[in-house]
Amino acid sequence: MSSLTALVTGASSGIGLETCQYLLEEGYTVFGASRSGSPIDHDNFIDVELDIRREADVEELFSEISNQEDGLQVIVQCAGVFDASPIIETESKVFRDHLDTNIMGAFHVFKHSTELIVPNETHYITLLSVAAQKGFPNVGAYCASKYGLKGLVESLKEEWESKKVRFTNLYPGPIDTPMWDEVMDEFDEYDRGSMLNLDDYIGVLDMVVKSAPHIQFPELTFLHRSGGLNP
Numbered sequence: 001m002s003s004l005t006a007l008v009t010g011a012s013s014g015i016g017l018e019t020c021q022y023l024l025e026e027g028y029t030v031f032g033a034s035r036s037g038s039p040i041d042h043d044n045f046i047d048v049e050l051d052i053r054r055e056a057d058v059e060e061l062f063s064e065i066s067n068q069e070d071g072l073q074v075i076v077q078c079a080g081v082f083d084a085s086p087i088i089e090t091e092s093k094v095f096r097d098h099l100d101t102n103i104m105g106a107f108h109v110f111k112h113s114t115e116l117i118v119p120n121e122t123h124y125i126t127l128l129s130v131a132a133q134k135g136f137p138n139v140g141a142y143c144a145s146k147y148g149l150k151g152l153v154e155s156l157k158e159e160w161e162s163k164k165v166r167f168t169n170l171y172p173g174p175i176d177t178p179m180w181d182e183v184m185d186e187f188d189e190y191d192r193g194s195m196l197n198l199d200d201y202i203g204v205l206d207m208v209v210k211s212a213p214h215i216q217f218p219e220l221t222f223l224h225r226s227g228g229l230n231p
């Protein structure tokens with residue numbers, strides 16, 4: 001095992017999967033969490049199947065990490081759900097699932113990660129979205145969850161001042177990932193060609209991960225220049 005260790009949630013797909021691959025290439029030991037498991041096969045990758053909505057699953061994840069590692073240098077929270085429908089047509093269970101996954105899931109990770117904090121090293125990188133900066137039609141549940149997640153991280157930043165961790169919050173515009181596969185019909189006149197791609201994301205992540213330990217990026221927005229869903 002290397003001396004640099006990372007946890008990535010949402011490791012089975014899209015941004016989380018790409019993040020795991022990037023961190024492995026950078027020499028990290030990576031714990032990757034998702035419900036369905038990650039396709040990554042690498043000596044320094046530990047696949048953990050869990051449901052982030054369940055606090056007991058997340059507690060178990062951290063005890064597994066603690067059994068193998070003394071601390072976490074990077075925690076990238078990518079697990080999330082995204083559904084599209086007008087607010088009055090959104091089923092309550094779908095709305096609740098956004099809150100359970102996108103806010104409660106992150107809450108569980110923050111809450112149970114404290115034993116693995118290494119002062120002046122641990123870097124929490126959280127996938128927010130432009131949907132935490134502006135409301136968009138037909139994604140009310142998603143926007144509500146991302147605004148809520150923003151509130152959670154902003155409060156933690158104040159509470160955890162003495163822990164000497166850093167918080168970077170990423171606010172990307174649309175990135176072409178499997179997240180969009182089921183919902184494109186709801187976005188007329190919007191095509192995947194005007195989304196960011198995963199290489200664009202990795203370029204930003206690389207800058208963030210390699211930045212000096214005293215730097216954090218409280219609100220790093222990045223957008224496709226011609227993207228149709230920009231704030």
Ligand SMILES: NC(=O)c1ccc[n+]([C@@H]2O[C@H](COP(=O)([O-])OP(=O)(O)OC[C@H]3O[C@@H](n4cnc5c(N)ncnc54)[C@H](OP(=O)(O)O)[C@@H]3O)[C@@H](O)[C@H]2O)c1
Binds near residue numbers: 012
């Ligand atoms: N793509 C974009 O345009 C975009 C833009 C801004 C922000 N973001 C944010 O970036 C993050 C990743 O998005 P993506 O585009 O990579 O989406 P994605 O391809 O759909 O991946 C979502 C990941 O979240 C995991 N996940 C969902 N529910 C979970 C649960 N209950 N427990 C554990 N894992 C769960 C999924 O794994 P399982 O299904 O296997 O559990 C999957 O690995 C999300 O937070 C999203 O809101 C995305």
